Amino acid sequence: MSQDSILLAVEQGVATITLNRPQSLNSFNADMHEALRSALEKVRQDDTIRVLVLTGAGRGFCAGQDLGDRNVAPGEAAPDLGYSIETWYNPLIRALRDLPVPVICAVNGVAAGAGANIALSCDIVLAARSASFVQAFCKLGLVPDSGGTWILPRLAGMARAKGMALLGDKVKAEQAEAWGLIWRCVDDEALTEETRKMAxxxxxxxxAGLALIKQALNASTTNTWDEQLDLERDLQRQAGRSEDYREGVSAFMEKRQPQFKGR
Structure with missing residues (x-):
């Protein structure tokens, strides 16, 4: 599949979605949202896909919202930004979080505004050493969206979350790794290869088992202790009935590499 603003490629169980508006640092407009929604739905429906890689074309990952679509001339009515979030950004974040395969984000350059929070919503984030994360909302008098106010305190702690959100300073990839915002910072020239190996x-x-792990970890942020124990019980019961569990045990006993079927 190829659309102007989104590229989708599938090869040997690996789906790669590339944000493809490099002339605007892959910032989002309505057409790009539509194309990405369609691509994510194709990934969800394809049982041969076992991992998704999300990355950006050109020198940046994503600069967030295309402000050319948000410019307000004097005397014009203010846009309803809540409508934009409800229509586009919240469904996108939910789709990434709920996708039943691991989602790797390869951040190849700046990730700003909603672009930063889209990246941080993925399961594993690999970032080029030259990449950076910017909560740019405060520079426009706005509030971090796309899950930012939920994600940042849980990943980096409240003090760092407030610093990032209120100051809007760049956080370089190495600092993001040290703070626990991302999984790993790698040299720029190694990003593609490291992403490929992980995928x-x-x-x-x-x-299917990895999807249950995602479900359990996501639920842990709001569940009580007892609720989480009950969820672990229920998910383990489900996992234990899978063919992959049987194959994993058999391979362990037979001292060979397992041949998992995934979903």
């Missing part, structure tokens, strides 16, 4: 690993793993 190929996930393409051989028990995908």
């Amino acid at each position: 190929e690993h996930f393409a051989t793993q028990p995908t």
